[in-house]
Amino acid sequence: MSITLISKEGAQFLVSKPVADRIGVVRDCAYGADFWLGYAVATDDSMGITLANVTSSILSKILVWCEHYKDMEPLVDGDSNMEFPEWDMAYIGHDMNQILFVLEAADYLHIPGLLLLACKGIADVLDGRNPRGICDLLGIVMDFSHRQEVDMDKENGYWRWFLHPT
Amino acid sequence: MKSGSVPRKSTRVRAATIADGEAPKAEEMGETTVEPSAKRRKMKHEYDEGEVHEEGIYDAAKRASPRESDAASDFSRVSAPAEARATRRVSKASPSKPAKRTMHTAPGEKQVVRKRFKNQGRLERISDLPTELFLEICSHLSPLDVLHMARTTRLWRRTLMSRSSTRVWRAARGTIPGLPDCPEDVSEPQYAKLLFERDCTTCTAVNGPSPDLALRMRLCRNCKRKSMIPARKFKSLFPEEDLSILRIVPFTLGRPSALFTYAHAERCFDAVGANTHGYERGTQYFYRPAVEKMLVESKEREALVDKEEYARWVEEQETRVTRIRESAVVITNWYGQWNMSNRNDKEMIRKERRRAIEAKLLELGYDQRDMVWGYSAPSSLLQDKPLTEAGWNRVRGPLEAIVAANRDVRLQREKEAVQRQRQEELRCMYMTLCCDGIAADPLSASQDKLVYPHPADLFDLPSMRPVWEDRTTPIAPRDFPDMDVVRQEMRTRLAEIERSLQQLLLPALEEAYPGKGEEDAKEKPRYSWLRETEDEVAEDEVAEDEVAEVERAPVEDGQLPDLNHAMSVFLCAICEEPLHWPMLLQHRHIPYGRHADFNNRERARPFKTSMVRVSRVWIVIMQRMLEDLGLPSDAPVVQLNTPMCCGMCTTHCADYNKAFSHVLEHLRRSGTDSKQHDPREKTKPLFVRVEPTRGKSRLTGQPVN
Numbered sequence: 001m002s003i004t005l006i007s008k009e010g011a012q013f014l015v016s017k018p019v020a021d022r023i024g025v026v027r028d029c030a031y032g033a034d035f036w037l038g039y040a041v042a043t044d045d046s047m048g049i050t051l052a053n054v055t056s057s058i059l060s061k062i063l064v065w066c067e068h069y070k071d072m073e074p075l076v077d078g079d080s081n082m083e084f085p086e087w088d089m090a091y092i093g094h095d096m097n098q099i100l101f102v103l104e105a106a107d108y109l110h111i112p113g114l115l116l117l118a119c120k121g122i123a124d125v126l127d128g129r130n131p132r133g134i135c136d137l138l139g140i141v142m143d144f145s146h147r148q149e150v151d152m153d154k155e156n157g158y159w160r161w162f163l164h165p166t
Numbered sequence: 167m168k169s170g171s172v173p174r175k176s177t178r179v180r181a182a183t184i185a186d187g188e189a190p191k192a193e194e195m196g197e198t199t200v201e202p203s204a205k206r207r208k209m210k211h212e213y214d215e216g217e218v219h220e221e222g223i224y225d226a227a228k229r230a231s232p233r234e235s236d237a238a239s240d241f242s243r244v245s246a247p248a249e250a251r252a253t254r255r256v257s258k259a260s261p262s263k264p265a266k267r268t269m270h271t272a273p274g275e276k277q278v279v280r281k282r283f284k285n286q287g288r289l290e291r292i293s294d295l296p297t298e299l300f301l302e303i304c305s306h307l308s309p310l311d312v313l314h315m316a317r318t319t320r321l322w323r324r325t326l327m328s329r330s331s332t333r334v335w336r337a338a339r340g341t342i343p344g345l346p347d348c349p350e351d352v353s354e355p356q357y358a359k360l361l362f363e364r365d366c367t368t369c370t371a372v373n374g375p376s377p378d379l380a381l382r383m384r385l386c387r388n389c390k391r392k393s394m395i396p397a398r399k400f401k402s403l404f405p406e407e408d409l410s411i412l413r414i415v416p417f418t419l420g421r422p423s424a425l426f427t428y429a430h431a432e433r434c435f436d437a438v439g440a441n442t443h444g445y446e447r448g449t450q451y452f453y454r455p456a457v458e459k460m461l462v463e464s465k466e467r468e469a470l471v472d473k474e475e476y477a478r479w480v481e482e483q484e485t486r487v488t489r490i491r492e493s494a495v496v497i498t499n500w501y502g503q504w505n506m507s508n509r510n511d512k513e514m515i516r517k518e519r520r521r522a523i524e525a526k527l528l529e530l531g532y533d534q535r536d537m538v539w540g541y542s543a544p545s546s547l548l549q550d551k552p553l554t555e556a557g558w559n560r561v562r563g564p565l566e567a568i569v570a571a572n573r574d575v576r577l578q579r580e581k582e583a584v585q586r587q588r589q590e591e592l593r594c595m596y597m598t599l600c601c602d603g604i605a606a607d608p609l610s611a612s613q614d615k616l617v618y619p620h621p622a623d624l625f626d627l628p629s630m631r632p633v634w635e636d637r638t639t640p641i642a643p644r645d646f647p648d649m650d651v652v653r654q655e656m657r658t659r660l661a662e663i664e665r666s667l668q669q670l671l672l673p674a675l676e677e678a679y680p681g682k683g684e685e686d687a688k689e690k691p692r693y694s695w696l697r698e699t700e701d702e703v704a705e706d707e708v709a710e711d712e713v714a715e716v717e718r719a720p721v722e723d724g725q726l727p728d729l730n731h732a733m734s735v736f737l738c739a740i741c742e743e744p745l746h747w748p749m750l751l752q753h754r755h756i757p758y759g760r761h762a763d764f765n766n767r768e769r770a771r772p773f774k775t776s777m778v779r780v781s782r783v784w785i786v787i788m789q790r791m792l793e794d795l796g797l798p799s800d801a802p803v804v805q806l807n808t809p810m811c812c813g814m815c816t817t818h819c820a821d822y823n824k825a826f827s828h829v830l831e832h833l834r835r836s837g838t839d840s841k842q843h844d845p846r847e848k849t850k851p852l853f854v855r856v857e858p859t860r861g862k863s864r865l866t867g868q869p870v871n
Binding site for chain 2: 097100104119122123126127128130134135138139140143144
């Protein structure tokens with residue numbers, strides 16, 4: 001059995017069931033009703049599921065991931081110190097814009113494994129930057145005044161907390 | 167962050183957009199002040215990385231606008247502050263985009279426009295992500311990175327400093343393997359700041375002081391001296407107070423010496439502390455503000471509550487101090503190991519980077535021998551980051567320049583070594599041919615010596631240069647150029663030298679001869695003949711240029727002096743020994759320089775006129791010598807080869823050179839107070855001829871009488 005996924009632009013992707021199972025929204029949409037209604041909603045190959053928030057390029061990229069993990073379980077949760085497989089890191093790459101799209105799409109499509117991977121990819125980009133560097137990267141303006149910045153540098157809440165444990 | 171990697175040192179870039187003096191106040195920035203009750207409520211549910219609530223220094227919750235407070239309360243989408251977004255929009259949509267570094271600012275406003283870099287703004291959509299996703303991303307960062315994220319905008323600061331973000335901090339802590347749990351008395355941001363930020367806690371000096379985990383602080387040396395007090399000074403500082411108060415104040419001890427390890431520190435419970443604070447080891451050191459505060463607080467408590475409750479409070483405080491020290495032992499052990507492993511990791515990464523760079527350079531065709539970096543190795547080589555392709559493209563140019571320069575130097579040295587070898591071969595050949603009398607014509611200044619030109623002059627001949635200059639194979643006798651050509655070139659060369667010497671000598675001779683010289687002497691001060699020598703030394707710097715000019719000046723042969731005359735005396739430019747032609751060609755300083763390095767014959771230089779000097783005084787003395795010995799003024803040098811003694815002290819001198827130098831020494835010593843030693847005063851002979859005695863030789867330097 002296969003399911004047709006329709007991207008934002010209207011492009012159609014025919015995916016097999018194991019691949020579609022990786023996409024939470026599709027799984028719920030196609031088979032979730034089976035649990036409640038006693039029958040599946042999507043029983044016909046011709047039926048397509050429109051994913052209005054996902055563009056074709058991102059959807060095709062996501063399907064690559066789903067295809068890769070159709071027979072094995074991806075890393076979903078656990079220690080934040082966990083090591084992702086090399087394939088995953090190569091898949092997510094360093095294109096920051098694309099990683100963000102993948103992250104949003106993974107959130108929308110409810111793919112926890114891919115969401116985790118995208119978060120990891122973004123965290124790797126942010127890793128080791130000082131606040132000014134982060135602001136530059138994110139294109140935001142630090143809204144702390146210089147005095148406040150200095151105060152933040154000087155601050156040491158420990159003794160205050162120790163002496164005034166409120 | 168990868169597991170085990172080091173949080174990068176916080177390099178606080180202070181390219182503030184607004185100057186200190188022009189920083190707007192809180193009211194100007196449209197910030198609101200919250201009510202005290204609200205403030206207290208926020209203090210309960212928020213971490214304080216160090217916000218100073220009471221003194222009015224920055225407090226994220228206090229400063230946040232109501233809109234932002236509301237937004238954060240229901241976990242709406244995390245977005246950049248409106249002001250920031252507006253700025254961004256304006257800068258993007260501006261039809262006439264200003265030049266890169268010439269942003270328009272309000273009159274009088276000082277704005278530093280930072281240079282854009284490649285990835286600037288590439289992740290700007292992260293501001294529009296839902297809060298959960300933002301927190302999920304933050305949970306993959308290291309604690310220091312989360313701290314940095316919290317310092318970017320007020321909204322994010324409030325989000326991340328909220329107690330609801332504990333999960334994020336815990337997850338961030340999990341990225342550092344083996345990191346002990348956050349102690350009870352420290353909040354997560356404080357813990358991250360204490361362990362991973364290297365600034366001094368009080369003065370923010372970035373000199374990387376070690377954390378004093380028993381005090382939960384990092385203090386630089388100056389701050390330690392100012393704010394740390396040893397227990398034994400308590401009574402002198404607080405004479406009215408009871409010493410028992412120190413039991414309820416956290417303290418640190420002097421660090422065990424280098425012989426003690428962290429394992430030892432674990433065994434010795436008390437030996438926890440980053441350093442000795444400038445005092446002896448084994449003493450308890452207290453943070454003075456904490457002691458003062460605790461004194462005030464204990465007095466207040468004592469006055470307010472009864473004795474039992476006060477005793478209970480003291481007991482609680484003691485327990486608290488004990489817990490702090492227990493946790494400090496654990497964290498100190500971990501910190502030491504982590505620091506060490508980090509250092510090793512960095513070193514390995516640096517080595518790997520260096521190997522990768524060298525491999526790349528080898529691929530480009532450079533030699534391993536040229537990759538000598540030395541102490542001034544470029545910083546790009548020593549970075550503790552693996553080499554990427556982009557990184558290689560960045561560092562390639564400077565590194566290639568260094569390696570290419572090294573290669574040029576090496577090739578030049580190798581070439582010089584080969585040339586020296588060839589010259590040595592050629593020199594041996596030349597000596598043999600000179601002995602056979604076929605290499606060059608001897609110059610006979612005296613009857614008992616044959617003077618040949620130095621090999622250095624030979625190598626400089628046009629016919630000889632191709633033989634050794636670019637040759638790699640050893641030189642055979644058949645490679646020696648035609649003898650007649652060599653002799654002819656040598657003759658020409660010697661004639662040039664002779665002519666340049668004559669031209670150099672001529673002005674001094676004209677001055678020294680009676681008449682003109684005496685007139686000049688009258689015009690000059692009393693001992694000007696000695697000062698003239700100093701002047702000549704001072705003028706030595708420009709001597710070479712003058713010589714070159716003299717050489718170029720056309721002089722008729724008839725006017726030039728005869729170099730074979732005794733009056734034609736030169737001085738070595740280094741030792742000022744009197745020299746005559748052609749013996750000066752073999753003076754030790756002429757080909758071998760100041761240090762007369764005979765062992766390194768390859769350093770010999772061909773003769774240059776600048777190697778000798780002339781002096782009117784010397785010529786006058788020589789003239790006096792001729793007169794005292796009863797010789798005519800045009801006597802050749804050969805006639806001076808007779809033993810003589812000094813006219814002033816009767817010291818015996820074996821030859822005229824010795825006598826000349828001896829008298830010169832006399833004149834120098836007594837030049838300031840004696841007119842009788844002026845060589846132009848002819849009342850007393852300066853030199854006395856000594857008739858050779860039979861059967862009894864006299865040593866040089868012995869007085870005759």
